[in-house]
Amino acid sequence: MLLFLTLTLAGLADALDRGSTGVLRSLDADVVVFNEEARLQLLRSRVPRPMMLGAAFVDGVGQVGTLALVPTSAETPNGRVRVTLVGFSATTPAEPTTLVEGRLPVDGEPGIAAVDVALRAHGVRLGDRLVLAGEREVEVVGFVEDSTFLQQPTVWVPPDVWARVQVSAFPEAGFAEQLVGAAVIRTRPSADPGEVAAAIEAEFDGVRAVPLQEAVSAIPGVDVQRRTFTVLVAMSVAVLALVVGLLFALLVTERRSRWATLRALGAPRQLLVATLLVQGVVLWMLALLGGSIGTALLSRVVPDAMPLDLRLPVVGLVGVASLVATVVGSSVALRRVARTDPAAAMSEGVR
Amino acid sequence: MMAEERAVVEVEACTKSFDAGAGVVTAVDDVSLELVRGELVALVGPSGSGKSTLLSLVGALLAPTAGTVRFEGTDLTDLDDRQRTALRATRVGLVFQTAALVPFLTAAENVALVGGFAGMATGAARSRAEQLLTELELGARKDHRPGQLSGGEQQRVAIARAMLNEPRLLLADEPTAHLDRQRGSQVIELVAQAVHEHRCAGLVVTHDERIASQADRILRIEDGRLVDG
Numbered sequence: 273m274l275l276f277l278t279l280t281l282a283g284l285a286d287a288l289d290r291g292s293t294g295v296l297r298s299l300d301a302d303v304v305v306f307n308e309e310a311r312l313q314l315l316r317s318r319v320p321r322p323m324m325l326g327a328a329f330v331d332g333v334g335q336v337g338t339l340a341l342v343p344t345s346a347e348t349p350n351g352r353v354r355v356t357l358v359g360f361s362a363t364t365p366a367e368p369t370t371l372v373e374g375r376l377p378v379d380g381e382p383g384i385a386a387v388d389v390a391l392r393a394h395g396v397r398l399g400d401r402l403v404l405a406g407e408r409e410v411e412v413v414g415f416v417e418d419s420t421f422l423q424q425p426t427v428w429v430p431p432d433v434w435a436r437v438q439v440s441a442f443p444e445a446g447f448a449e450q451l452v453g454a455a456v457i458r459t460r461p462s463a464d465p466g467e468v469a470a471a472i473e474a475e476f477d478g479v480r481a482v483p484l485q486e487a488v489s490a491i492p493g494v495d496v497q498r499r500t501f502t503v504l505v506a507m508s509v510a511v512l513a514l515v516v517g518l519l520f521a522l523l524v525t526e527r528r529s530r531w532a533t534l535r536a537l538g539a540p541r542q543l544l545v546a547t548l549l550v551q552g553v554v555l556w557m558l559a560l561l562g563g564s565i566g567t568a569l570l571s572r573v574v575p576d577a578m579p580l581d582l583r584l585p586v587v588g589l590v591g592v593a594s595l596v597a598t599v600v601g602s603s604v605a606l607r608r609v610a611r612t613d614p615a616a617a618m619s620e621g622v623r
Numbered sequence: 624m625m626a627e628e629r630a631v632v633e634v635e636a637c638t639k640s641f642d643a644g645a646g647v648v649t650a651v652d653d654v655s656l657e658l659v660r661g662e663l664v665a666l667v668g669p670s671g672s673g674k675s676t677l678l679s680l681v682g683a684l685l686a687p688t689a690g691t692v693r694f695e696g697t698d699l700t701d702l703d704d705r706q707r708t709a710l711r712a713t714r715v716g717l718v719f720q721t722a723a724l725v726p727f728l729t730a731a732e733n734v735a736l737v738g739g740f741a742g743m744a745t746g747a748a749r750s751r752a753e754q755l756l757t758e759l760e761l762g763a764r765k766d767h768r769p770g771q772l773s774g775g776e777q778q779r780v781a782i783a784r785a786m787l788n789e790p791r792l793l794l795a796d797e798p799t800a801h802l803d804r805q806r807g808s809q810v811i812e813l814v815a816q817a818v819h820e821h822r823c824a825g826l827v828v829t830h831d832e833r834i835a836s837q838a839d840r841i842l843r844i845e846d847g848r849l850v851d852g
């Protein structure tokens with residue numbers, strides 16, 4: 273039950289995290305450059321195009337692309353859906369690497385889009401036409417996976433489509449051809465992303481450059497969410513260690529005479545400890561299996577609004593943490609078993 | 624003949640004291656005795672007289688505070704815990720007050736279990752266990768779990784377990800305590816039979832004089848000392 277709870281928490285944390293950060297994680301990039309006022313927020317970032325072009329000449333920079341986001345809506349076969357429109361420059365580090373069907377749009381294709389597979393749940397198929405922001409129609413030519421942003425599906429379009437939707441969404445901002453969202457950089461193989469980011473900041477005024485992972489953590493809510501869930505998962509693992517400790521202490525106390533008998537009959541200490549350890553590991557395996565099945569079933573019945581997904585790496589991570597908790601929790605009991613006095617098997621029990 | 628009578632266990636001026644918090648309690652006080660092959664000795668005494676402590680000293684379960692316990696010539700005080708464990712596994716058979724069987728194992732599995740402690744192959748241990756159970760008229764009950772056996776049958780399984788590794792010394796600690804007189808008498812008879820047939824030394828602790836009378840020799844202990852009887 274505790275492992276079910278832990279796995280559910282971890283699965284929820286993982287799904288929330290992935291749902292918020294997919295747009296950046298789907299890139300093959302190392303550094304993201306924002307304008308300073310944007311405070312590392314992709315939706316707010318507007319860097320000057322000349323800066324982006326100039327970044328290509330900074331030491332350690334391999335390739336530069338632009339990535340710009342705006343929240344909008346899309347008319348799908350199943351109705352209107354809130355989406356994040358992503359303007360990206362094709363064949364650059366801003367291109368998503370998670371294409372699973374069809375193709376990506378290229379620059380100069382204003383009526384073409386690739387969309388996140390999450391939109392399939394809204395009836396979107398290849399060749400469908402989506403109406404963005406109630407006025408701009410695009411044809412779906414490809415699907416990308418794991419590219420959502422703040423739990424919203426993404427629609428990937430050329431930068432000029434983003435610019436026009438941005439103008440209709442925020443007319444007060446006006447159309448600024450010389451501004452792009454954020455610059456996305458792939459460093460040269462030998463370069464350190466942190467050093468490249470520092471070099472860019474030194475070269476250009478008014479920009480903030482950070483390694484991709486830092487940009488991912490800066491997505492609204494991600495950092496707090498990660499810390500909160502880490503504390504929750506850590507607490508449940510700690511409770512697991514405590515419960516295992518109590519369970520084994522009870523088990524050892526209850527079977528003390530049996531351990532003493534077996535020691536008296538010639539069972540080596542190591543054999544008894546190993547026996548108890550095997551029991552603990554078997555219990556852990558059964559609990560992990562049961563917890564995983566329970567969480568997987570739960571993920572199928574919870575509403576779509578609650579992102580819960582159990583991936584193998586999460587099971588692995590929780591499995592390792594819970595195994596350590598099991599071993600730590602049972603260590604006191606194991607010590608007691610190792611110290612079992614064989615003479616305690618005798619009736620008078622002197623001592 | 625000399626070899627036959629050679630002592631399996633020699634206890635010389637053995638004392639065992641325990642720190643009982645408020646002071647030192649001497650459970651066994653300057654005891655000397657010999658246990659020889661083919662002889663069943665009954666150790667009789669009131670509760671708290673030191674019977675089980677003496678049994679524990681003889682069976683390499685406890686180390687003496689003073690004096691020596693020699694097992695087939697080896698001074699047990701020279702052995703570390705691992706060596707004493709190995710000695711118990713290979714050369715000592717133990718029967719407890721309760722049968723102390725593992726509840727989820729069958730009778731045969733319980734008997735064969737100790738074979739593993741002595742390094743016996745699983746198959747050999749299993750077949751020896753079945754043979755012993757048959758000798759003790761439990762052949763038909765070998766696949767029963769302890770919960771399906773009577774108290775007397777459970778003690779017979781415990782005797783078979785004690786004999787599995789062909790011990791040089793068979794120790795029984797109040798094996799009839801939870802049995803009625805008739806069944807208790809049968810159990811002692813079986814212990815005596817095992818000692819005589821397998822030519823091992825035997826020591827049975829009891830507070831029941833009538834049960835003790837089935838032994839070849841009776842030793843009496845009071846306040847940790849052997850007394851003339």
